[in-house]
Amino acid sequence: MNLTLNVNGRAVDVDAEPHDMLVDVLRDQVGLTGPRVTCGVGLCGTCTVLLDGEPVSGCILMAPLAQGKEITTIEGLPEDDEVVASFDRNHAFQCGYCIPGMVLTARDMIDKGHACSREEIREGLGGNLCRCGCYLKIIEAVEEAAQ
Amino acid sequence: MTQRADQTRPGDGPARAYDGPGASSAVRGINPRITAQISYSIDSTIPGEWHLRIIRSAIPAGRVTGFQTALLDDDVIFLTADDVSDLNTFGCQIADQVVLTREPKFVGDAIAAVVAPTARDARVAASLVEVDYEAVPSVFGEMDAIAPGAQLVHAKHYTSESDSAYFDMRPQDGTNVCHRFRIRTPALQGRDEPEVVPHLDDPDDALADAFADADVIVDEVFHTPAAAHVPMEPHATNAQWVDGRLEVTTGTQTPFNMRQDLAHIFGLAAEDVRVVVPFMGGAFGAKTFIRTEAITALAARKAGRPVRCVLDRDEVFNEVTRHPSTVRIKLGAKRDGTFVAKRIWAYVNTGAYADCGPGVAQKMGYAGVGPYRFDHVAVDSYCIYTNLPPGGAFRGYGAMQSIWAAERVVDMMADKLGIDAVELRRQNLLHEGDTFCTGEVMHDARFEELLDDAAAAVGWEKDGDRRGKGVVVILKGMQTPSKAEARIELLPDGRYEVQAATADIGQGAGEMLTRLAAEYLKVEVDQVVVCAPDTDRVPYDTRTTSSRSTHMMSRALADAARDLQVHGTIGHGYVSNDGGLDPDTGQGIASSHWHQGSASAELEVDDETGIISLSTLYACSYAGKVINKHGAELQNEGSMILGLGTALFEELQYTEGQMTNPNLSDYNIASALDVASIRHRVMEVPGGEVHGLGETAVPPVPPAIGNAVATFGYDVRDLPMTPERVLAARLGDTFQSPTGEDPQ
Amino acid sequence: MTWHLPTSVDDVVRTRAERPEAPIVAGGTFLGILVRQGLVEADEWISLQRVTELTRMHSAGDLSVGAMVTHRRLELDDTVRTIWPGVAAAFKAVASPRVRNRATMGGVLADADYASDPPSMLVASNAVAEIASVRGTRRVPVEDLIIGHYSTSMEEDELITRVVVPRPTGAAVYRKLRTRSQEDRPASSVAAVVHGETVRVVVGAVSDRPYHFADVCSQWRPGDLDSAREIGEEYASRIDYIDDNRGSAAYRRHVVGVEVRRALMAVAR
Known part of the structure; x- marks a missing residue:
């Protein structure tokens, strides 16, 4: 499936199926290394991204659920945060x-x-x-x- | 120096560009670890690489009789034990492993592998392979495995050429004991004794006279479970062969052991293996010696292309664990409290392969003696094969298991004698110039200050009401013998590059090396860069374990800086710590310097649920001189937090050898919600030597809590002290409360 | 693969009736784990992310919570915290803010996870689920909705659309007992809600589903310690316990007696 994700203020076209989790799409297709998989069950928080400003577990978020939302990773925070x-x-x-x-x-x-x-x-x-x-x-x- | 570095604060100026692994640290700019501007092993890739999945044994012991691979795509590469026939066996202290085995010895043992173009393809391919087995009887508990007539995990005993085997092995033929370590103080040597003591109620007749002067004897058995390291970053390895040379990029704490072991496995000269170590997202011992590297290298050789291997979380759990153990301690004292003799039997469950289990057995042996004077000490430690996943290095290893038992026993002795538990310790502490059970003379001994500090932290009053309070004091050793080399090179741009093999696990090695080099070179920290550990570029170092790096590297770097001033552009530094223990008497040098620490706890126990509520958990670790204040604090805090999980809830569980909780839902580690009671101190002394403290505060935490819990009548012997175990210690397995009264 | 994005409940139930194999995706926190692990596979998926009517919440009179209302919203909503403090507490007790930002009211009931915090409180609060399908709408008490281990009384083509929690007339207490990290899921989850002169005590996380014994609760004498102890012991003896990393069956049986007694004494204060 072709999806358009809004990542750190820019629109990115990706090819992701429902079984692809947002964290893997961000790492493999968007080239971000800030979100990371550790537990794989949404418990540990190394995959945290902000979705419309709210933290969610990227390792268990089916990629299409992020459509239409602002996705922020550590790479998207301003330099002087x-x-x-x-x-x-x-x-x-x-x-x-x-x-x-x-x-x-x-x-x-x-x-x-x-x-x-x-x-x-x-x-x-x-x-x-x-x-x-x-x-x-x-x-x-x-x-x-x-x- | 520390002050000068602190003046270069982030926010004082624009953040500088990051220029290579190790080059940056908290000493300049925003640390790139915070903003994900560094590459971990898992972020490292080689263009064109394929992906490896390991196929693992579903049975704890037996033979693989066949594979069904008909469903595999044509381009999938399939590897089995047939592909390792030209490879040598390996193992850091005993060469008892093969890269892929026909005879699996634990559930999870690597029996085959697939390599495919994508990680997803490889995962699918691995799921399509069916394996036929022939099972044989298996054994899981250390006491079952050492029992006479137990099923043998390995048909014979092996040795190792690796330099990780820094002492002579004492395998016991016809048993699962791959190494036995003994301490016998002079009067107890040369007795006619059984080779192996398999029973926890052995009368120990041969050495009974050691306790002749004791008025009171405490003789008790304790247990610690397997535990998981849980590095947040999984094991990640990339391997390729370039013109007959093997290049491996991997997260490892042991780059030079890795180079030597890979060279040995593949029959190469050490120079024909290159090991590059990117940053690691934690290791805690899990990334030591050969883990995913040999299989990935083999796959790359067969595939004729680069190959990548990243473990799933359940594989990380099964790759290597902390050794389960059973420890029996017999302590004898005179009525006035003077310790007379100590006898320790330590049974270390090393799982299917020895790994560094023999070293763990040795460390358990002397750490359990503790910082006390005795007329006589006798220790037997056994490293025992079973059909569990292999145990390996683990933050605070060996020491934690035996100190849990030893420091609980000191409190039991205090109770029996009617002497204040802190005073009993004080009365028997080792002081400067005293002789330890190994025959070495103690130097820079700080045990009394540490004991007093921990006691004060929980408001301990001599002979006062100690309900809910526990205090312990410990010693643990550092890898000995051990050597380290470092180079400092003056770069064309006028900066200095530190070339050292100390791996940055996250403990702040880059910052430590930067600060030390700047101090010795008398330059600003900005003028120092640290190159990534790369065996092609950096000189030999034993390894980044056992809290040895700061201690060893500080001296190697000082030597290198002096050499640079003489030779101009490149300075070499070298240090070695000699020593080691005789495996049959335990006499010699156990540790070139001692890690010394104390801990205390104050808590309540809910007498209906068994839940422990800590109001204070305190640890004090002796650092001598601190190189990096924040780093030292972080190491001490981190050790305590690991100790807290160890004390209260960390435990790997198995059913018929199959791990049943290899995930972070069923295996808990401590969270921010668990640390409210923690306070600590890193003890410095003017003119003190540089001591490592990466794990000193792990071992004292469980017995500090255990001793406090015991004051309410809950005598818990097995870690972790779950509410259920606490309650059962007083009420039995049915939890029938004698009163039924509501405490609220 | 097809990711259906219906925009109304009618749309959802029609789409689902035509594709009974297509999983319904709400917050995706539980389903995401199963999908990641390969335990759920499908070619078609029905996402509720655009069904705005399911995100409505009303608190005039009874509390009406749309199926897509998140745990986080229930936890933080001022009215819920004031009037339904037990409900707010039970939803706040779930996992982390990350999970609560996504996990929904509909999802937690449809999953029927034995170790989740809200079900015991919803049963104790007399909550009723409204369930829709192409055949129409029906109302089922949450007590009758969750019938076993990850199992509900819903038909395959049905969708939870909202949950109604009556306005309480008495105190509510939620007791979560953790035996390991403070971040852990419950080893036992006890909810007690006073309704007039009676109490509903519900015990979760110790067995296949939440347990409520009305006949035992009817014996309650508010504020009486003996009564609370008797009810605790009776609850403890009637449940068939699970045995896992969070506690053995024997331990759970023991602490259920204690926790029920403590909950009853707390609601009587």
Whole structure:
């Protein structure tokens, strides 16, 4: 099937079937490496993309469901994004594999006013797993960016 | 130096372009790991490559008697054990593996492979192959496998030429024990003893006199399960043959072991193998030694084109695990609390292949002795084959399993003696100049400060109410013997390039090397770049494991910087740590420096559900001198969080050898919701030496929690301490509460 | 392959009646996993993404929730949080914001996943599902909709269009018991909702489907600890438990007694 996806502000034509998940289409056909597959069941958040500004799991999103929506990946955030800067300032990463998903999730939390306390931040990030265990610094980074 | 680097803050100026793996770090610009401006192994590709899928055994033990491949498309390349007849066996400490086997030894063993033009084609092709088997009896538990007359997993024992076998092996003929390690302090040597002790209630008559001076003896058995590394990035390998030379781009912590092992497997000179290591999205031990590399190289040879292999998540789970173990500890003390003797029997379930299991057995052996003085120590560790997936390196390995048992036993002894648990530890701690059970003299020993720090973190008062509190102190070793080389080259543009094999797993190796080189060269961090580990370009290093890299590389780089000042454009640095232990007496140098740590916990247990609620989880790790403050903190926090999962819920489960939870829904790892109670400290000392701390805080966390839980009467022996196990420890399997009262 | 994009409920049920093999795609969070794993394959698919009438939600009087209303919307809606706090809590307890941004009211009921949070609360709240097909519309209490492990009483060509949750007359409590990470799915899920003088207690995530025993609930004496304990024990004894990574059957049986008792004491406060 031919689909037109709006990715990071530009229209991209792709060839994707319903059994193709958005993350694979973005990686294989759009050439983006920010969204990543880890668990493959929507649990861990390394495949997070924003769909009309809301985080979703790209690894289980059938590609046609993204039609007509604005898709934002880490590559689509502005260079001076304050969440990115805060993650960097707070050294809130190790291997970095989960970090684009963390940043996008935090971006949405902050935009919607859901990062008002550490408790709320932990809750919002609960579905984004980091095996290096950088959570403490990530929580600090989100807290700082929210201020 | 650290201060100067911190002045170059992102946001102070425009972000700089990223110029190659390792070149950037948090020391300049927005770190490209945050914005996905780096390539991981999984992002690396070779034009024209085909895709590999491994066909895996559905039975835990037996023979493959045939394949049905009629449904495969003509262009699909099919590989079986027939394709490996000219290849050598491999294995980092014991060469007991073949690239594709006719005789699978665990569910998931690689028995065949398909190569097809696309990943989807390869997946479909693999599903079309049917396999016929002839099953043989199998054995899964370490105590079952060491029992007299147990089914043998391997018909005979093997050895290895690899330099990962850094000590002599002691395989036990006619048993599943592929290595036995012993410690015997001088008075206990030379006794007439059984070769293998297969029973957990063995009376240990030959060494009973070691406990002659003990008034009180605690003798207990503990268990730890298999666990998964769960690197977020799966194993990803690209291989091609160029003019008879093998080039592999892969996520590995062991580039030089990889080169040597691949050369050996394919009968090549080491120089004819090139291993390039891109960034890794985590490893934690899972990306050590040969994993997907040999099969991918073989497939590329047969296909005559580049081949790529990326594992699915369930394959990552089955590729390598943390060793399950059973540990029996017998501790003897005088009535005044003085420790007299310690006896350890450690049974390490290494699964179908040894991998680094022999080394794990050795580490379990001495880490379980702990940072205490004894008149007598005797340890027997057995590395035992079973038909489970192979165990391998794992963040904090060996030490975690035996420290779980050892530090729980110290608290049991304190209870029996009626002595405060922290004071009992203090009374017996090793100090500067004391002799460890291996005969080596302790140096830079900080155990008392660590113990006091952890105790203070939970408000421990001597002989006070300790309900809900637990404190532990530990030592663990670093890979010894070990050597490292580094080169520093002055580039034409005036910058310096660090050439070192330390792989950037995510632990911040690039930043560590950058900061160290800048310090030794007395230049700005901007003037230093680090090249990717590439065996064609960088000098030898043992490997990026066991928290050894910062310690070893700091000295190799200092040496290289000195050499550069003498020789102008290229400086070579070399360090080696000598040592090692005699496998029969455990005497020698176990570790050229000791990782020292402590932990404490304060918690409550819901006495009707068994759920543990932590209010404080604390760890203090001795770092000596810190190279990179944030990196050190991240390593310590990460270790604690892994320790937390290990303590409370991480456990691989099997039914008849088949892993039943190889996914992140059925196997949980800690999330942001689980870490609210965590605090920690990285302990620095003026003039201290550089200590690694990539895993020091893993082992003390489970017993700190376990000791706190035990104060409520829940004596949990098996990890993880699930609510169910906690409750069963007091109420039995039926969970019948004696009171039935509602606590709320 | 064909991705059908009907724009009305009539359109959906007609399309589905002609193609009974075509899966209906709502939020796609559960179906996506199955499709990714190759467990569901099809040539034709019917997506609800353009059926705007299914995204309507009304809260004047009873709460009417269109099948395509997301978990996230129910969790955050001020009126739902104020008047149906139990419902908001149960939907908030599901997975992560990523999943809740996509997962729908219709989807969670049609999937009948034993370990999901909302079903027990919807049954306890006396929610009723409205179901459409080419034959017309019928209303089925959620209690009668989910009949087993991933199994519902719906006909193959039927579509859940909305769910109506009556305005509560008493307190509601949702208790999710996690035995591993705090991010985990429930080992037991207990919902208790007071309706006038009576209570509906429903236990989920421990067996094939949510369980409600009206005869046991009828014995309730509000605020009485003995009564709460007796009801807990009776619930515990009547269910046939599953045994998985989140807990053995024996453990689940034990904690259901505790959790039911605690839920009953909490709604009586």
